[in-house]
Amino acid sequence: MIQKFLRRLGQPLVKFFSSLGELSIFVMRSVANCFVPPFYGRNLMRQVMDIGFYSLPVVGLTTIFAGMVIALQSYSGFSRFGAESAVASVVLISVTRELAPVLSALMVAGRIGAAMAAEIGTMRVTEQIDALTTLSTNPYKYLITPRIVAAVVVLPLLVLIGGVIGIFGG
Amino acid sequence: MSDIKIKITNLHKAFGRKVVLDGLDLEIKKGESLVVIGGSGTGKSVLIKCIQGILTPEQGSILIDDEEVVGVSEKEKEKLHAKMGMLFQGGALFDSLSVWENVAFGLIENQKMDKKNAKMEAIRVLRQVGLAPDVADLYPSELSGGMQKRVGLARAIATRPEIIFFDEPTTGLDPIMSDVINGLINESVKGLGATALTITHDMASARKIADRIAMLYKGKIIWQGTVKELDKTDNEYVRQFINGSSEGPIKVEV
Structure with a gap:
């Protein structure tokens, strides 16, 4: 028992x-x-395009609406106290400090995470990863490292752009 | 130097409780084309993956050119893989790369050939397997099954390996295309003077490719010999397998 x-x-x-x-x-x-050669520059560039450039529309869309909503809601609240002038700084702080990073990261994680899982999963099943190994290429370096480096490099940039768009929305 | 290229002794591999290879012994001579036959799920692919070091066996030794392969470091494995080429069952072409980039992959990444020469070399190898140069810029998804197999073969032989593995080279092809692929395999293996290990359950293919045939059953090699000996053998297991009969000592477990 x-x-x-x-x-x-x-x-x-x-x-x-x-x-x-x-x-x-x-x-x-x-x-x-990430620190041991060989490096695959071409794969890195492709991932930067995939993660960075093609995520711009989603990140832009979510942050612009977030900015708009904060501006609208804080205005309706603040106007009761005649503090309309504070709306701008509230939008600025909440977007840059909280919303832009969170939203960009979520969007990228959702969009790219699923895509990567599907892509690498397919490669696994169709033996492409074994094929990489037999062509004496380390699959970690060829597939995983470029994706990680690209994400690390690109995400701050996305946050920056997301912040700008969000403030603009506000 | 002995003339044995690959020597496998007492190889054991299990996945959880399922024992796949159970004390397998096999020798492959230099320049020989050995075909391993055996039913589905008897561990033929596992055998190849163990030799390549993709899977690590629990026990046993694999010597390639008198050097131990089991348990070597990643670096050693990469060096080892430079000697090998492999044609995968489904082709396993990289679908994000064009045909010539697939064929030239080993040349560019490992032999550090520059792109222009690599492309020319890729086109040369493609022609060798009977593909026109204009196929080179297509993507794998735009090719038929037979063409994908040819590209896979081209990729396997492009680096001029000493050992080539063929994983069910004719599966999914019609009999005529199978024969064409078999012919190409023979040509390219003999052309390179390479040692070949093929696994298949297509007897027509086995007869055409093999110098020697070995039969894998329950994790062991139960019979080996030349094609001529194959037809004369009174080994009941082999007889049942080549006749494709459901009656005999081999019971299919469902």
Whole structure:
């Protein structure tokens, strides 16, 4: 009885920690590979385009509406106290400090995360990743590293642009 | 130097509780074309992946050119892969790259050939497998199954490897196209003087490609010999397999 109970408790726990371990190893290998040649410049540029440029419309759209909504709502509240002049600075602070980073990150994570999972999943199933290995190319360096570097480089830029658009919206 | 290219001894590989390879022994001579036959799910692909180091076996040793392959570092593996070419079952062409970039992948990434020469070389290899130069700029998704196989073959031989693996090269092709691909495989293997290891369950293909045939059953090599010996053998397992009969010692587990 007790043994059965403990087993039931232990199994998911072991599974949880083993997947946590796998994830850590994956992250370690990916980050380590960012600093070890060979680098794949072409793949990096493609990811920068994919993650950065093609995310602009979504990021722009969400931040512009966020800016508009904040301006509208804070105006309706502030006008009761005759503090309309504070609307601009409220929009500025809330967009740049909170909304632009959160919204850009969410949009990119949603849009790009799904796309990457689908793409790399397909490559796995159709043996393209094995094919990379047999062509003596490290799949981590070829596939994962460019994506991570691109995301790290591009996200702040997206936040910046998102902030500008959001303020403009406000 | 012995004339044995690949020597596998006592190889074990299991996935969880399912034992796939169970003490497999196999030798492949230099310049030989060996075909491994066996039913679906008997571990033929696993065998190739173990030799390439994509999967790590639990036990056993694999020697390539008298050097141990099991358990070597990533760097060593990359060096090892430079000696190998592989034709995948579904082609496994990179669909974000054009045909010539696929073929020249190994040349550009590993042998550091510049793009112009690599493209010329790719077109030369493509012609060798019977594809016109204007195919070079297409993308894999625009090709038929037979053409994809040819491009896969071109990619496998472009780096002039010493060992070439063929994973079910004729699956999904009509009999005539299969024969064409078999012919191309023979030509390219002999042309390079490479050692070839093919896994298949297509007997026509096996007869055409093989210098020697080995049969894999329950994780072990249960029979090996030349094509001539294959027809004369009284091994019941082999007889059942080449006759394609559901009755005999091999029971299909559903």
